Amino acid sequence: MMFIASPWEIVGMLRISALFTENAELAALSEQAEKLTLSQQQWNAIVPAPLKPYTQAGSVSHKRLTVYADNGAVAAKIKLLLPSLMVGLQKQGLEVTSIRVEVQVKSSPAKASKKLRVISPVAAASLEKLAGELKGSALGDAIARLSRRR
Known part of the structure; x- marks a missing residue:
C-alpha cells in the first residue's frame, strides 16, 4: 500500500522542516535528539534482554557513552559486561572508548x-x-x- 500525502500535509511538513532549519537552537536540539535515538537503538541491539528494560543509553561525549541504570544491581551487572558491550557497540559503528554507568533512580x-x-x-x-x-x-x-x- 502506498501513502500519498495531500497538498496540505506536504505544506505542513515543509513548514515544520523549515522551522527546524531556520532556528539554530531547534536544529541543534533536533540533532541531539537524533544522536540520542541512534545511541539508544545501538545500545538496545547489544545489551542482554533481561537488562534492557532497566537501562537507557545517554549521550556520547569525548568517545564515552553514558548509560543510566535503574538501580545498583543493574549497574553492577553492566560493569561486569563492559568489555563485551564495548566490542558490541564498536561493531555497531558507535565510536566509543569507554562506558560510564550511572544509577538513575526512578520515582516509584x-x-x-x-x-x-x-x-x-x-x-x-x-x-x-x-x-x-x-x-x-x-x-x-x-x-x-x-x-x-x-
Whole structure:
C-alpha cells in the first residue's frame, strides 16, 4: 500500500522542516535528539534482554557513552559486561572508548492502600465461637478481631 500525502500535509511538513532549519537552537536540539535515538537503538541491539528494560543509553561525549541504570544491581551487572558491550557497540559503528554507568533512580508510584478483606457471616460465627473458647489469650484476642471483619 502506498501513502500519498495531500497538498496540505506536504505544506505542513515543509513548514515544520523549515522551522527546524531556520532556528539554530531547534536544529541543534533536533540533532541531539537524533544522536540520542541512534545511541539508544545501538545500545538496545547489544545489551542482554533481561537488562534492557532497566537501562537507557545517554549521550556520547569525548568517545564515552553514558548509560543510566535503574538501580545498583543493574549497574553492577553492566560493569561486569563492559568489555563485551564495548566490542558490541564498536561493531555497531558507535565510536566509543569507554562506558560510564550511572544509577538513575526512578520515582516509584505511591503504593495502593490494602483493601480490607471481609469474611462470610458463617466464618465470622465460627471464629467468634473459637475466640470465646480461647478468651483471655493473645490468640483468642486476634481471632476475635478477625471475626469482626464482616
